[in-house]
Amino acid sequence: MSGTVALPNDGDGVVVFRGLGNLVGGSNPSAANLISGNGSHDVRIGGSASGTAVRRNLIGTDVTGTAAIPNELDGVEVSSGGNTVGGFGGDGNLISGNAGDGVEVFFGGAVAIIGNRIGTDVSGAAPLANGTMGVRFRSAGSGSQVRSNTIAFNDEAGVHVDLFAGTGFDIRGNSIHSNGGLGIDLGGAPFGDGVTPNDPGDGDTGPNNLQNIPVLIDALAGSLLVHASLNSVPTPTSASSSS
Numbered sequence: 001m002s003g004t005v006a007l008p009n010d011g012d013g014v015v016v017f018r019g020l021g022n023l024v025g026g027s028n029p030s031a032a033n034l035i036s037g038n039g040s041h042d043v044r045i046g047g048s049a050s051g052t053a054v055r056r057n058l059i060g061t062d063v064t065g066t067a068a069i070p071n072e073l074d075g076v077e078v079s080s081g082g083n084t085v086g087g088f089g090g091d092g093n094l095i096s097g098n099a100g101d102g103v104e105v106f107f108g109g110a111v112a113i114i115g116n117r118i119g120t121d122v123s124g125a126a127p128l129a130n131g132t133m134g135v136r137f138r139s140a141g142s143g144s145q146v147r148s149n150t151i152a153f154n155d156e157a158g159v160h161v162d163l164f165a166g167t168g169f170d171i172r173g174n175s176i177h178s179n180g181g182l183g184i185d186l187g188g189a190p191f192g193d194g195v196t197p198n199d200p201g202d203g204d205t206g207p208n209n210l211q212n213i214p215v216l217i218d219a220l221a222g223s224l225l226v227h228a229s230l231n232s233v234p235t236p237t238s239a240s241s242s243s
Helices: none
Strands: 014-016 023-025 043-045 053-055 076-078 083-086 103-106 111-114 135-138 145-147 150-152 159-161 170-172 175-177 184-186 215-219 226-229
Parallel strands (some): 053 083, 103 135, 111 145, 135 159, 159 184
Antiparallel strands (some): 215 226
16 A cells, blocks of 8 residues: 555544543654545544544645545544644644545534644645635634644635634644635634624623734834734733734
8 A cells, every 4th residue: 555545434534432541643653644535534533532632643645745635524523522633742743635624623622732734734834735724613622722733725714713612712832824714713603704803892702702813003124023002801811813
């Protein structure tokens, strides 16, 4: 088997719906899987599964990580809380080339999405787009983390937190760029609704309480001095919509 053409399962590639502490892939590079070209999701986690970690796999690509072997739906779908897609220290996955979202969290509690390349090739620099969002929280995932990922070149938003997903999403330390929609899109269901206008005092509700975005006042050429303002409530920590 060359790892360059699809030999698909009719449904999902990997399904984890029971147990604690399951592992798909691993921190040792030799444990990595190639999971691509399936008739549904490549990896699906739900049911009573908790503590599952998906690490260092190629999901939706060929064995070189430079060409797509798309599945029919999302690269990874998670519908139960307490699970992790990726990890720090090189434990992230390449999740690219899929027909749907790179990662979709659909119902369930908090999930950690850390250190992945989503929508790029293995280098992290060239496009290998997922067909919709890079990461989508669909009526789920309150309190989730999206940290230290490269999320780029996807056909729609980089990260979408829909209208019914809740609050407490920790979206930080990522490189999010060159997507077909906003980098971070808060609101709309099931698709994003574009930039959410700032409101005085930031008193609205919704995903991450529709955190206002900073307003750039000026930036001085040849220096690192940037002036900006943020009209919000005291000590907010939520990510805002961005372009």
